[in-house]
Amino acid sequence: MFDKTGTLTVGRPVVTNIIAMHKDWEPEQVLAYAASSEIHSRHPLAEAVIRSTEERRISIPPHEECEVLVGLGMRTWADGRTLLLGSPSLLQSENVKVSKKASEWVDRLRRQAETPLLLAVDGTLVGLVSLRDEVRPEAAEVLKQLRDNGVRRIVMLTGDHPDIAKVVAEELGIDEWRAEVMPEDKLEVVRELQDDGYIVGMVGDGVNDAPALAAADIGIAMGLAGTDVAVETADVALANDDLHRLLDVRDLGGRAVEVIRQNYGMSIAVNAAGLLIGAGGALSPVLAAILHNASSVAVVANSSRLIRYRLD
Known part of the structure; x- marks a missing residue:
């Protein structure tokens, strides 16, 4: 099983669209207030929004308080306003009207594998920011x-x-x-x-x-x-x-299991031989100690072959 974000994708999303959906708002304001909502989050989408704001040299309004709404987005208080940033489900759960135009944009962006974040201020939808995380080339x-x-x-x-x-x-x-x-x-x-x-x-x-x-x-x-x-x-x-290293994990794991089986086989063989020889009275304590330590050295030497494993 694979997690998608950061595993199958690069894990560094970029802002692709900033759309104002209210006559009194500009795209730069939408991005600034979205960044204010995300400024203390370590989520990859949040970091992308902050990064985009910094690249555009847009100042971020300070926020007084924020609340993480798991699986939905963020609720933030900034400049005496209440901000909601997240999925359409978040706005719907807070009884914020999502216009037909906004819904059409959301559907279009999702079909392009972009993640739309809707921004509502004081209960009114004002815009959206969309982000895309590229699939790892390999x-x-x-x-x-x-x-x-x-x-x-x-x-x-x-x-x-x-x-x-x-x-x-x-x-x-x-x-x-x-x-x-x-x-x-x-x-x-x-x-x-x-x-x-x-x-x-x-x-x-x-x-x-x-x-x-x-x-x-x-x-x-x-x-x-x-x-x-x-x-x-x-x-x-x-x-x-x-991700090519996953193939090495499988290969190296198989080799490690093979070496473990060989080590068990060597140890059992040496101990069985020692028991048989000792039962015949032909094995002195000194020879028994040498035989025991020799088997340990053989196991270590066999295991050290894995050190020579090289990644492609």
């Missing part, structure tokens, strides 16, 4: 090689809208995906597949992936892009963010 090739190597099911998990998930999945050749999933939903998917008899590997990078990484049979965190929580929770942390 992702499709790596997924194909994983299938060729015997991985039976590849599932993409994302908190994005189904329209966005579908576009990305089609680009990567993924047939099975789940959209609008929360962290606890990812955990449930892992357990569901395990209950079906699958050995589950989970690849992710964020805090919201940590429960699924911990529950999976093997959790793999993206090394550079991954959060500290994800890296600490996972069984394996990739040294860099090149």
